[in-house]
Amino acid sequence: MxxxxxxxxxxxxxxxxxxxxxxxxxxxxxxxxxxxxxxxxxxxxxxxxxxxxxxxxxxxxxxxxxxxxxxVRALSAISVAGDGSATIGAGARLIQVYEALGQQGRALAAGSCATVGITGLTLGGGVGVLTRAFGLTSDALRSVEMVSAEGMRMTASADENPDILWACRGGGGQVGVLTSLTFDTVPAPTITTAFLEWSFADAVPVILAWQAWAPDADPRLWSTLKLLSGGRHAGPAIQLTATWIGPSSELDANMAGLHQGSGVLPTVNSVQPDRTYQDVMFSFAGCAGGVSAEQCTTGAGGLLQREAFSATSHVPTDLLDRNGAAALVERCMLGQQLAGAREVSVSLDALGGAVRDLHEETGFAHRDAYATVQYTATFEDSADPAPYDVFVRESRAAMEPWWGTGAYVNYLDPSITDPGAAYFGSNAARLADIRSSADPSARFALPGFAAV
Missing domain, CATH: 3.30.43.10 (Uridine Diphospho-n-acetylenolpyruvylglucosamine Reductase, domain 2)
Structure with missing residues (x-):
């Protein structure tokens, strides 16, 4: 109190x-x-x-x-059954999930931020470094334990309350309070990671080549392309991080299409072969070098720092033409001039692969998208967020002629005026019906979602 x-x-x-x-x-x-x-x-x-x-x-x-x-952050217990399924408390942080699964030789495709909760990530979909190989986090979800709008404990699975499960698999939830989630997991792969950087003068051809190459590459290869600017950078930068779960000797051949498509070579190309799943996920979380899961947090005793930010998103299906790529580059360059910004970023995370090819119906509506795009601006904790909100939303608006209005619900933006269509597309009507049935008084509806 x-x-x-x-x-x-x-x-x-x-x-x-x-x-x-x-x-x-x-x-x-x-x-x-x-x-x-x-x-x-x-x-x-x-x-x-x-x-x-x-x-x-x-x-x-x-x-x-x-x-x-x-x-529910205290509900963080994690257990792995003999069949490889994992039951995870609804409050578990991703770094806790990676540690517990990694110690059992198992893996789950999910995000890279250490402190993100498994529940919110799953309800919206869940994009990460194993996504193209194994699907979204929500694709692995098999059942949930939850509390209903009436305060009753219940289960949702393929056999019991299947519509509720469908809404929890990338449909944004808002159907109850989850208390635990059960997932199928996969054997933990050996991962080769790569980091590439190009001259920013080559950003347009790199963007054009990446968007054509990344979603159709071997599904074992995932990548994120970032355009970065702001106070942490001497000038605008374009970088790529890739993960490959095939034989490390085959990575170069699978990256060749990107280089051929762009017609330029990176100025930095650093490869770390044959790393463990747990090592890679701790590294992406900013906790390499023996940092424990307990230390990999912004909470008490943690080594990570919170940081204020503004954000919005796109989920594009149409490829950029040269003018579109130039518009994206211009937003990055303008980010270098944004007063007080620690970092301005446009991050494109590749989809395709198992995300596109899943033959099972779920609440996630963007199967044909080739990426999720996140626009962010980080700033001093005490600063007024308004100018940074304006900037990222202007970036989204600048790209709408090419990328339309689709968005990713895990990067929720209250300024989006039609959240049902933007976040859930053709699934919006069914999701609204499920939410209305499960929660007729809209106790769990997020602002703006009660009627969608």
Missing amino acids: PGDEAFTSARQVENPRFDGAEPLAVLSAASADDVAEGVMFANASGVPLALRSGGHSYAGHSSGDSALVID
Whole structure:
């Protein structure tokens, strides 16, 4: 409760821009029964609810201003069964998942940020370094344990409440409070990583070549292309990080199409062959060199730092022409002039492969997209977010002539005026029906989503 010694830390989420939020209270649930009690209390008293797993809501919804926050971060137990399936507490951070699975020789395709919660990531889809080989995080989801809008504990699986499971597999959820998730996992692969950088003068041909090459490359090869500027950089930069789970000796041949397509060679091409899954995921999380999962956090005793940011997104299906690539480059160059920006980034994460080829229906609507695109600007914690919000949204608007209005719900942007169409496309109507049936009073609906 406000005034309690632990309240300041209990209310804190990952983006410092929301530190001013004032929850009515934070329920740090220690069990699914605690979650049920919280929901029933809120129903009986008419108190608004906010749900928190990792605390990474880009729109700040998990900060719970003027609401009761149900925080499931303590529900973080992870177990791996003999068949390789993993049951993961709804509050587990990704770094905890990678450590627990890696120690069992198993892997799950998911994101690279250490402190992201497994639940929010899965509900929106889940893109990461193994995505093209094994699919989205949500594609591996087989069942969930949850608390309903009435405060009842229930299961959703292929055999029990299948529509609820469908909505949880990349459809944005908003159907209940998840308390645990069960996934299929895969044997942990050996991973070769590569880092490339080009002269920024070559950015247009590199972008054009990457977008044509990356989604149709061997599914064992994933890459993210970044355009970077801002105070951390001497000038605009274009970089690529790639992961390859085939024989390390075959990486060069699989990268050749990118070089041939661009007609230019990188100025930096650094390869680290044959790394373990756990080593690679800790490295991407910023926790290489023997850092433990307990230290790989922004919380108490952690080595990571929170950072204020603004963000929005695209999920494109149409390739850029030269003018489109030049427009993207221009936004990066303008980012170098954005006053107070620590870093301005456009990140293109490759899709295709197993994401495109899945023959199973899920709530994720962007199977034909070739990438997710994230526009971000990081800034001083005490700075006014408004100019950075304006900048990233202007970047999205500048690219709409080529990329339309589709967006990725895990990079939630409250300024998007038709969230159903943008985030869920042709799945929007079915998802709205499922949410309405599961939560007729819209207790779990995010702002702007109650009617979509």
